[in-house]
Amino acid sequence: MRYYFIQFIKLLFSTTLFWSAAFCLYITIRYFAIGAEEGLEITDFSFINLLKYGLYLGVLIGLLYAIIEFVFDKFIIKNLSLAVILLIKFVVYLVGMIIFLSIIYSQAEVEIDLNLSNDLGWWQQNKVFWLLIGYFIICSQVFTFIKIANEKFGQGVFFNFLIGKYRKPREERRVFMFLDLKDSTKIAEQLGHYKYSKLIQSCFYDLNRIIGRFDAEIYQYVGDEAVLSWTYKKGVKHNNCVKLYYKFLEQLKRKEKWYLKHFGLIPQFKAGLHGGKLIVTEVGTIKKEIAYHGDVINTTARIQGECNKYEESLLISETLYKTxxxxxxxxxxxxxxxxxxxKESLVKIYAINPV
Structure with missing residues (x-):
């Protein structure tokens, strides 16, 4: 619950800041482009007051936006199609804009003596209102694009992508985890390809619900395997890379009745951990992505591959363990x-198990 609260506060801060800036920009553009609104001359004095209403509207829309996006992302998005989600959101935002603008129009008419119509149904024929709706849709797409990009590449990576940080190969120190479903071949034969795919989808959905708590990034999904990554500092801080693994198992255990009901089994995962220096760079022109090259990736995958041999669930390299x-x-x-x-040289590894 505390994690969800922190996530919501972060989202609320970003949405409030974004929409306050967006509506203040809208007011500034309209003011200097037109100079008059609905038959009224807007003075220099009133411009400052109008910016104040832009902040009011930004805070209200930011709050509504944060609530709707948080609820849909955490509890609803998995169960509805994208078209239905977009329709519901549009209706909610439309109603919200009508209510908030009605409140602001009423205050503006009294405080700065603007001749604004706020009769019931005023918005239906109001050109400014529909212009605001169009502006809202455009800004919403920009916000959604940034949000999706951050989810795709990881927090902060998208900005580095924009400024071309990884256009040339760069060396970084990172921690990697290869997380793989145990007995995947047997389970696939047991469930069939469709139910097996649904199982993997559900497992990774549960994984995605917790990665933010431990500052992890999803590097890629490969079949029934997920590759997670941290900056070295974040990976070892509070033992994030180890805690995430056991939190994921706890998440699956908590939903064991659901997994048994739908798939007749409780999924179990094995993992390998390793860290060190490697190269980060952009690859491809179509479906461009950030890629990691180096021995760290290969070694982590090999360590995870030893789990079955030694009948262990989590193995870690000595290099990472010592840090x-x-x-x-x-x-x-x-x-x-x-x-x-x-590998030519021997690698010392350790098994990690809860007390």
Whole structure:
């Protein structure tokens, strides 16, 4: 609950800031472009007051926008089609704009003596209102685009994409986790390809609900495997890379009745952890994306591949383990130095289990 509250506050802050700036920009453009509105001359004095109403409207729309987006993203979006979601949102926002503008029009008419019509149904023939709706739709698309881009590339990565930070290969220090469904071949044969696909979809949906709590980013999905990434500092901070794994298992355990009802099983996942320096760069011109190149990726995948051999669920490299701050809440067992496929030198790994 605390995590959802923090997420909502962050969303509320961003939406309020965005819509306040958007409506103040709208008022500024209209003021300097026209100079008069609905038969009224707008003085320099009234312009400052109009900006105040832009802030009022921005705060109200920002609050409504945050509530609607949060509720749909967390509780509704999985169960409805995109067309239905867009229709419902448009109706809610339209009603919200009518109510909020009616309130603001009433205050503006009294406080700064503007001859604004606010009779019942005033908005139906009001050109300014429908111009505002069009402006709202355009700004909403901009906000949604930025939001989707941040979800696609990770928080802050989209901005780096825009400024061309990864146009040339750059070296970074990161932590990676390869997370894979146990007994995937057996489960796929048992469920059939359609139900198996629904199972993977549900598991990764549950995974996405918790990654933000541990500052993780989804690098890519490969079949029944998810590759997660952190900056090195965020990955080791508070043992985020380890805590996320066990929080994910806890999330699946909490929904065990639901998984048993729909799939007849409780999904179990194994994971490998490793970190170090590697290269980050843009690749492709069509479906362009940020790619990571280096031994860290390959080693992490090989470590995860050893889980079945040693009958462990979570394995970590010694390189990463030695940089973790406090793992007293876990049992750490040395597996020893092993020869990972494709590597010349031996790699020492450890198994991590809850106390």
């Amino acid at each position: 973790m701050y406090n793992l007293h809440a876990y049992n750490i067992n040395s597996i020893g130095e092993i020869n990972l496929k494709g």
